[in-house]
Structures are given as C-alpha cells and as structure tokens.
Amino acid sequence: MLSDKQELLDLFEIKSAFKEDIVDALNHGRLVSNLAYCLARELSYPEEFCHKMGDAGMLHDIGKLQLGEYLYGRRTNALKIEEIKYVRMHPTLGYKFLTENNIGDENFRLFVLHHHENYDGSGYPDNIKGDDIPDGSKILRVCDVYAALTSERPYRPAFDKNTAMELMIDEVKNFDMRVFLAFMRVVHNDDFAEIEEYTESINRKVIESRKDNQEEIRLSSICEE
Ligand SMILES: [Fe+2]
Numbered sequence: 001m002l003s004d005k006q007e008l009l010d011l012f013e014i015k016s017a018f019k020e021d022i023v024d025a026l027n028h029g030r031l032v033s034n035l036a037y038c039l040a041r042e043l044s045y046p047e048e049f050c051h052k053m054g055d056a057g058m059l060h061d062i063g064k065l066q067l068g069e070y071l072y073g074r075r076t077n078a079l080k081i082e083e084i085k086y087v088r089m090h091p092t093l094g095y096k097f098l099t100e101n102n103i104g105d106e107n108f109r110l111f112v113l114h115h116h117e118n119y120d121g122s123g124y125p126d127n128i129k130g131d132d133i134p135d136g137s138k139i140l141r142v143c144d145v146y147a148a149l150t151s152e153r154p155y156r157p158a159f160d161k162n163t164a165m166e167l168m169i170d171e172v173k174n175f176d177m178r179v180f181l182a183f184m185r186v187v188h189n190d191d192f193a194e195i196e197e198y199t200e201s202i203n204r205k206v207i208e209s210r211k212d213n214q215e216e217i218r219l220s221s222i223c224e225e
Contacts (some may be wrong), residue, residue, distance in 0.1 A: 020209065025061060027202045028147055033057030034195055035143035035186070042182045043139070053139055055104070056111045060140050063094030063112075088124050091116055111136030115144060118174040130176075138176040142183045145174070150199050152206045161187060161196060 036057035040050040067090060095113035098104055104112075114128065114137035121129030123141075133141075149164035159167065165187060172180060186192060 020206075023209070024151075024206070025064065027206075028151065029058040029061065031057075031147040031151070031195075031199060031202065032060060032140065032143045034198070035147060035183075036139050038186050038191075038195070039139050039143060039179070039183050042186050043179065045135075049136075052104075052108055053111075053136060056108060056115075056136055056140060057143060059094070059098070059103070060112050060115045060144065061090060061094065062097055063090035063092065066090075066093045066097070088116075092125050107134065107136065110134050111140060113137075115140040117141070119176050120173045123174070133176070135179075138179045142168075142175050142179055145171075146183070146187075147199075152203045154210075158199075158203050 033054045034057070037050050037054040040053040045053075064087075067087060091113050095109050098109045098112060103109075111134055114123075114126070114133055117123035117126065117128050117133045117137055118141070119129060119133065119138070121127050145168060146164055149159045149167055150161065152158045165184065168175070168180070
C-alpha cells in the first residue's frame with residue numbers, strides 16, 4: 001500500500017510541477033515579449049519590426065516544449081552534463097518547429113534559432129559572434145536574461161531590478177553594447193514601472209501557487225493515511 005500511495009503522490013507532484021512549469025513558460029514568454037517590444041522601440045526600429053520582436057519574445061523558447069521530462073517538473077538547477085547538451089538543443093528545435101508549421105518568416109525564425117548566441121561567440125547553438133548574430137536575437141538575448149533574473153525560480157528568489165542589471169553588467173561580454181545600453185535606458189525609463197509591476201505580480205502568483213501546491217500535497221498525504 002505504501003508504494004501505491006507514494007506513486008500517487010509522485011504523480012500528483014509531477015502534475016503540479018508540470019502545470020507550474022507551463023505557467024512559468026507562458027509568464028516568461030509574455031515578459032520577454034513586452035521587454036523585446038520596448039527595447040526594439042528604444043532602438044528606433046520600425047513599428048512592424050517591434051511587433052515582430054513582441055511575437056519572437058513570446059515564442060523564443062517554443063523548442064523547450066519538445067524537451068518534455070528533461071525540463072518540466074525539474075525542481076533543482078543541477079542539470080547533468082548530458083541534460084545540458086539536450087537543453088541546448090531547444091533553439092534548434094524551436095527553429096524546426098516554426099519552420100515546419102510555417103510560423104513567421106525566415107528572419108523571425110533565425111531570431112529564435114540564435115537567441116542564446118553571445119556577442120563574444122561563447123553562446124549556442126552555432127557559436128556565432130558580433131554582427132553575425134541577427135539583431136532580433138541580440139534583443140532577445142538581453143531581454144531573456146533580464147526576465148529570467150527578475151523571475152522567481154524553484155531554486156532561488158527573484159533578483160530585484162538593480163541587482164539583475166549589476167549581474168548583467170558582470171556578463172556584458174555576452175551582449176551587443178548598443179543593445180545593452182538601450183536596454184539600460186528602457187529599464188530606467190518611467191514607463192518601465194508597468195513592466196516591473198507585471199513582473200512582481202507574476203512572482204507573487206508563483207509564490208502563492210507554490211504554497212497552494214504544497215498544501216494540496218500535504219492534505220492528500222493526510223487523507224491517504
Ligand atoms: Fe531559451
């Protein structure tokens with residue numbers, strides 16, 4: 001009986017974790033989308049390009065959906081080496097998915113393919129550097145890192161805006177300086193309060209839903225006893 005109960009509890013936890021991760025993915029996509037749109041505007045791109053960046057922000061991690069159990073339900077940050085290799089396939093999987101489903105034009109799909117490339121060539125999947133990286137990918141790179149740092153994670157609390165920016169300055173070699181400086185202006189603009197509020201509301205919901213999940217797991221455990 002003990003093993004049945006344990007199996008049910010394990011299943012329940014996987015289900016909760018999966019749900020939490022899907023919600024995280026959607027929240028992250030929306031946040032990157034907003035940031036990418038604002039950053040593109042700050043860089044004076046035409047409105048059509050800014051909207052394209054909003055869409056790319058929403059879809060940049062679409063390849064992660066194909067990583068299934070390697071990502072979803074993970075409650076720690078300790079990825080094994082072979083898992084890191086697998087996770088690093090997500091930009092290519094995303095590009096493939098967008099191409100197969102005829103989503104966006106080729107430029108749009110290349111933005112997604114290269115959103116983890118670093119300016120100094122240390123990124124992935126193709127280790128391209130400098131201006132070989134598409135502009136849209138440079139924008140996504142900055143916004144993605146900022147969104148990740150300022151979001152609650154299962155293994156660490158969210159960093160505040162200033163700490164996130166300091167951490168990014170430490171890693172500035174990863175970013176195109178023109179794009180990064182424009183992002184600093186976006187972050188220090190009065191309008192940014194709206195995005196900060198949105199980020200905080202997501203973080204509050206994540207913390208609350210985690211508490212609810214813990215409570216449901218505890219209750220189901222008591223009922224089974
Ligand atoms: Fe990504």
